[in-house]
Amino acid sequence: MTAxxxxxxxxxxxxxxxxxxxxxxxRVTWLVMLATVAFLSVCSWGFQYVLLMNPCERCxxxxxxxxxxxxxxxxxxxxxxxxxxxxxxxxxxxTAAVYGLDSAVAQLADYGEFNPFSNGCSMRPTYPFDLPLxxxxxxxxxxxxxxxxxxxxxxxxxxxxxxxxxxxIYLFSAVVCxxxxxxxxxxxxxxxx
Numbered sequence: 001m002t003a004x005x006x007x008x009x010x011x012x013x014x015x016x017x018x019x020x021x022x023x024x025x026x027r028v029t030w031l032v033m034l035a036t037v038a039f040l041s042v043c044s045w046g047f048q049y050v051l052l053m054n055p056c057e058r059c060x061x062x063x064x065x066x067x068x069x070x071x072x073x074x075x076x077x078x079x080x081x082x083x084x085x086x087x088x089x090x091x092x093x094x095t096a097a098v099y100g101l102d103s104a105v106a107q108l109a110d111y112g113e114f115n116p117f118s119n120g121c122s123m124r125p126t127y128p129f130d131l132p133l134x135x136x137x138x139x140x141x142x143x144x145x146x147x148x149x150x151x152x153x154x155x156x157x158x159x160x161x162x163x164x165x166x167x168x169i170y171l172f173s174a175v176v177c178x179x180x181x182x183x184x185x186x187x188x189x190x191x192x193x
Contacts, residue, residue: 020180025080030073037070040166045140047159053152054145057125058107062163063140064127065100068092069170086181093174099128101167107160110147 023029044063047053055063072093079085125143152159 017180017183020176021184024076024086024177024181027077027080030076030080034070034073034077037066037073040066041070047152051152055143056107056110056145056147057143058103058110058147058160059145060125060141060143061103061127062100062107062167065096065103065167068096068099072096083181083185090174090178090181093170094178097167097171097174101164101171104160104163104167107147108164110160 041063044055044059044066048055069092072089075085075089075092125141127141154162157165
């Protein structure tokens with residue numbers, strides 16, 4: 001471990017909110033988030049076009065959430081020190097993580113109750129604001145599979161379980177980052193005033 005990494009970990013232990021706030025002011029932090037979200041998008045297309053696993057209604061909702069999460073680092077990289085830009089980024093981040101988590105949790109229920117003859121998901125998705133994303137970009141947003149029908153697993157967890165973990169991490173990260181920003185911008189500055 002380099003001296004710089006040790007210094008960063010020491011700062012995180014001593015002043016976690018201040019350190020996290022400082023990390024958010026760097027474009028590198030947002031490049032890391034962009035890379036993780038891009039990885040998730042590539043994986044979803046790999047499942048569909050390489051493994052030939054057709055996405056269900058819940059899957060395409062989660063794809064939308066991942067694409068919304070992709071907007072967050074793009075916005076934050078524009079002006080990482082600008083509080084207004086960061087507030088917009090936090091709003092998108094929180095909304096996308098909650099939307100994705102809700103879809104993933106609903107998909108878990110579909111796995112438990114899977115019946116190909118009485119499937120609970122629709123082939124006509126309903127996106128926020130009634131956007132016809134499935135008409136605009138059917139290769140990505142048109143569901144062609146049944147909810148809960150895949151048998152893929154990794155480390156004993158199915159896809160819905162993994163996505164619950166992924167969206168929970170994004171949601172937790174959004175809350176921590178927003179809290180650190182609010183603390184450092186409003187609360188800490190008032191204490192020192």
